[in-house]
Amino acid sequence: MSTALAAETRKLRATRSTGFAALAVLGLGAALAVANVLLAGTGQNAPLDEDAFQHIVRAPTGVLGFAMLLLGVLTAAGEYRHGTIVTTLLAQPHRGRVAMAKLSAVGLAGALLAVATAAVSAAVGLPLLAGQDAPAIDWGPVPTGLLVLVATGVLFGTVGVALGLLLRNQAAALTLALLWWFVVERLVPVVLGDPEANKWLPGGAATAFAGLGDGSGAGPDDLLPPWQGGLLLTSYAVAIAALAVVVLRRRDQT
Amino acid sequence: MTSIQLNGLTKRYRDVTAVDHLTVDVRPGAVTGFLGPNGAGKSTTMRMLLGLVRPTEGGATFDGVRYEHLPHPARTVGALLDPAVFHPGHRGRSALRVIGAATGVPHSRVEEVLEAVGLADAARRRVGGYSMGMRQRLALAAALLGDPETLVLDEPSNGLDPEGMRWLRGFLRRLADEGRTVLVSSHVLAELAQSVDDVVIISRGRLVTAGPMADLLAGSRHRDLEDLFLDLTS
Numbered sequence A: 001m002s003t004a005l006a007a008e009t010r011k012l013r014a015t016r017s018t019g020f021a022a023l024a025v026l027g028l029g030a031a032l033a034v035a036n037v038l039l040a041g042t043g044q045n046a047p048l049d050e051d052a053f054q055h056i057v058r059a060p061t062g063v064l065g066f067a068m069l070l071l072g073v074l075t076a077a078g079e080y081r082h083g084t085i086v087t088t089l090l091a092q093p094h095r096g097r098v099a100m101a102k103l104s105a106v107g108l109a110g111a112l113l114a115v116a117t118a119a120v121s122a123a124v125g126l127p128l129l130a131g132q133d134a135p136a137i138d139w140g141p142v143p144t145g146l147l148v149l150v151a152t153g154v155l156f157g158t159v160g161v162a163l164g165l166l167l168r169n170q171a172a173a174l175t176l177a178l179l180w181w182f183v184v185e186r187l188v189p190v191v192l193g194d195p196e197a198n199k200w201l202p203g204g205a206a207t208a209f210a211g212l213g214d215g216s217g218a219g220p221d222d223l224l225p226p227w228q229g230g231l232l233l234t235s236y237a238v239a240i241a242a243l244a245v246v247v248l249r250r251r252d253q254t
Numbered sequence B: 001m002t003s004i005q006l007n008g009l010t011k012r013y014r015d016v017t018a019v020d021h022l023t024v025d026v027r028p029g030a031v032t033g034f035l036g037p038n039g040a041g042k043s044t045t046m047r048m049l050l051g052l053v054r055p056t057e058g059g060a061t062f063d064g065v066r067y068e069h070l071p072h073p074a075r076t077v078g079a080l081l082d083p084a085v086f087h088p089g090h091r092g093r094s095a096l097r098v099i100g101a102a103t104g105v106p107h108s109r110v111e112e113v114l115e116a117v118g119l120a121d122a123a124r125r126r127v128g129g130y131s132m133g134m135r136q137r138l139a140l141a142a143a144l145l146g147d148p149e150t151l152v153l154d155e156p157s158n159g160l161d162p163e164g165m166r167w168l169r170g171f172l173r174r175l176a177d178e179g180r181t182v183l184v185s186s187h188v189l190a191e192l193a194q195s196v197d198d199v200v201i202i203s204r205g206r207l208v209t210a211g212p213m214a215d216l217l218a219g220s221r222h223r224d225l226e227d228l229f230l231d232l233t234s
Helices: A003-014 A017-036 A052-058 A061-081 A084-093 A094-131 A140-168 A170-192 A203-210 A225-248 B042-049 B092-103 B107-116 B132-144 B162-177 B190-191 B213-218 B227-231
Strands: B006-014 B016-026 B030-035 B057-062 B077-080 B150-154 B181-185 B198-203 B206-212
Touching: A003 A094, A003 B057, A017 A052, A017 A061, A017 A084, A017 A094, A017 A203, A052 A094, A052 A140, A061 A084, A061 A094, A061 A140, A061 A170, A061 A203, A084 A094, A084 B092, A094 A225, A140 A170, A140 A203, A140 A225, A170 A203, A203 A225, A225 B190, B006 B042, B006 B107, B016 B042, B016 B057, B030 B042, B030 B190, B042 B057, B042 B150, B042 B181, B092 B107, B092 B132, B107 B132, B132 B150, B132 B162, B132 B206, B150 B213, B162 B181, B190 B227, B198 B213, B198 B227, B206 B213, B213 B227
Parallel strands: B030 B181, B030 B198, B077 B150, B150 B181
Antiparallel strands: B006 B016, B006 B057, B198 B206
16 A cells, blocks of 8 residues: 555656646635735725634635646546556556555645645735734634645545546546536526525535634525535545545456 | 466457457466457457456466466566556656556666666656657566566567667567566567567467467478468468
């Protein structure tokens, strides 16, 4: 297992898309921190309050989730696109271990990127806040914000890898993820005639989870409580990852 | 010294039988040519041997052990199935290091195999910019990374120019002379005739003939390998 994991982390490091994804998330994290501080109190934006810093930490959550989904898909389906899956399976014929190593490597990358993003947000946001006439920072909800960020990086990375392994085609996997997020999640409540139906779907669960520990930004009423959202999102990620492991183990590599 | 055994190896896809009860022994210390027309089942056989495709019946082993049960598969068997197995964004050296990391091979071995296949000078370039022949050499380097006793090479001469062909011939000879088992598939018969000791010929998934090439030619009216092959497979 450890050799397989070492090989997967090395692959991630040697691939340029990892660097691009990381730079994009860190850059957007910094930009969101600047926007959060400088645009506060303008237009419809709330003025700076004691929750400003936790909102800066949470701001890149969506971007990070999307970037990790993308990286997971690129990493896993990329093996099929470039034919490297053959070398991978020759080096490690135990396919369950290959799948677990890939899921772990990308999950780990998601956690690291989340921490790095939070560090950049803090490095940019704290001096800016100090320069504004803002109320003292309430540090209470910051750790939960960081937890949401890390969990989002890990879970979306995992889902990306699973989708990539299952579909073996980068474009197909990304299209499916985007269709799901922007179309299926919106259609299901309409089709079922139940406006609250999507709280049980991955997107609804992720949105609910994003509000964990954020007392100031109570989520919409039609979502699950944040911790239940987190549990549901984790269950979805584990289920699709397990499916990917089973399929990879049974599939002929022609 | 490892030999390869195919034992009633069979693969059926719905109503197509790609490989049909193939039983063959491949001995160490020799280059064995694995021949057959396109679609004869050569690649499927090699993929079953390497645990990539699951046999419907029978089995393929290295000294009685299936590939996925070898303690160090990539250090026991070196395989080349397709030269397009490298991420185009990786540099030659890092592509091999990725594979080396998966098999527990030190960086110094990467340099040795780069040298052995004549790619040391191109190791810093990205694989995307390699010619077909260079990719083939890199794929051979990858097969040699674990210093394996057995080599399974699917069409290794594809994309090689005449000089590369001659190089490959000498290379396979040296590997066999070192006592390794070398199974090499090809459709370039004239090329193989100069470098193989034994041949295994299959057609439509079935074994046509197998044995030392000299014996097969001596006991028949055929002038050369091509003559023998075309007569037996047509």
